[in-house]
Amino acid sequence: MKINRRIAYWLETHWIAPAYAGGLLTFLSLFFFGAATNTMTGWLYVISGISFALLTIAAILPGRSLKSLDVHRRSLEPVSVGSQLTVELEIYNRSEQPKTLLQVYDQLPSTLGKSATAIETLAPASTYHWVYYLPTEQRGVYHWDQVQLRTAAPLGLFWCRRSQKAKATAIVYPTILPLTTCPLVDQMGWEQNQQVLDRSQFQMATEGVTRTLRPYRYGDPTRLIHWRSSARYNQLRVRELEVATGGQEIIIGLDSGNSWQSDHFEQAVIAAGSLYFYASRSQLNVKLWTAKTGLVQGNRAVLSTLAAVMAEEAMGENLPNKPLIWLTQNSQSIVSLPSGSRWVLWSDDDHLRSTKTAQFSELGLQIFPEQPLQLQLQSALK
Incomplete structure (x- = not known):
């Protein structure tokens, strides 16, 4: 089974791979052609000829359809472990014909998983915005540069898959523990x-070391809060200390x-x-x-x-x-x-x-x- 999948994948990426209907029609066309050769019956030649013509058109159109598509990727913002990584892609149709029944695969590193989407219709000279989110479980710097487009349109007899360059670098920061003391x-x-003066004594001092007062920011030690000024301004105010290290x-x-x-x-x-x-x-x-x-x-x-x-x-x-x-x-x-x-x-x-x-x-x-x-x-x- 794995060998058959590898062969089908190779055919899709390098040429075309028949869908079930395409394989069945190919077999019937060969059958009718063989029967016509043996019996010299004209109507069998007509059926096999029309079938072969249909197969030829179905084999050419998917590859041509994918040639007129461009893929662009927006830069990725770094995230921390446990946060979701936002990935944004734009698929642009620069032809004058609509594109239908497209599949898009972002070739992610195995650590990040898999991602794919389907586009039912992409109008001429229009862009499809694909945004998806990836959970992050491990820190690292991840690189990938391939996006695959796959279609069997318009007849659905043969699959064609082509890759386009769209470089991506995702940075996943490690977890930072909110230490209150160390x-x-x-x-x-x-x-x-x-x-x-050691840092803890310096921060506990109340005279001669305060440079200015500023609004409280998340993570500031509560011992630096200047309560008189906070009561006066009805807002928490924190002492900005002189550096004495x-x-x-x-x-x-x-x-x-x-x-x-x-x-x-x-x-x-x-x-x-x-x-x-x-x-x-x-x-x-x-x-x-x-x-x-x-x-x-x-x-x-x-x-x-x-x-x-x-x-x-x-x-x-x-x-x-x-x-x-x-x-x-x-x-x-x-x-x-x-x-x-x-x-x-x-x-x-x-x-x-x-x-x-x-x-x-x-x-x-x-x-x-x-x-x-x-x-x-x-x-x-x-």
Whole structure:
């Protein structure tokens, strides 16, 4: 059965494939022609000749019908895992004849599934807008460039399928956890810069550090709300604080150059994005490092990097010799971390206990995949 389907598909894409009615008419035409040859009966020749003529017309018209169609694709907006990806296509009929009974297939990557639609009638010099939505279950950057048009019109005896180029790039960002606190980030850099106020103390201060007041935005800490001004303006007002971090830079390093278990790596990507955006909301100078891209900064650039990152990718830039938050599955990589660094390790408890020596002298978190990741990232350090 699969072989027959492959043969039919090959015939459709390279030439034409007979439909059931077309195959039956072809058999009958050959039968009448053979009977006419044996009996030399004129009316049998007429029937077979008309049948062959009809088959010839039915074989030529579907391919010609598809040649006058153009396909254009609108650019795709990035989405996060769990959101729907909106795909928009335009099929334009540039001929002076209407097109009927069309099937359109968007050749998606297997991870995204399948999508198809049918067009009953497409008027001359008109455009059909096809909009559909894809559920996203896995982060990544997906590329595809083929749209297939299929028809058996006008007689329905032969199927013809042709491909057109319509390049698409879909970016699916990883999930970002809404961390309300993260000691891993909050305590970063305390040891190397004792003279700088730590972030939590700075945000709790009430005098001498408020630069201005602004309207409350979703995600702002409630402790920054200036209640007197909020009551006066009948609107929540938040204190905008002076930056007193002394130019402190926080680097979140994802150990993407080494091998990972797939589920651990996906959790590490989620953790990297969540830590980055938590630090960014805390108005810290934060950057992301991966083996392939090196240091990356900026919300969109970081999300795109995390969408595309893979385990065991080629090394493009060495790890900077600065304190960082290191996300890894390789416990041995913690040994060479710069002083003042923190680590987040995906490893079983027995392995961690047996190797808990000098390389684990720095503070960090051990992640247990069976427990909620958000709660573990918000927990106190060892």
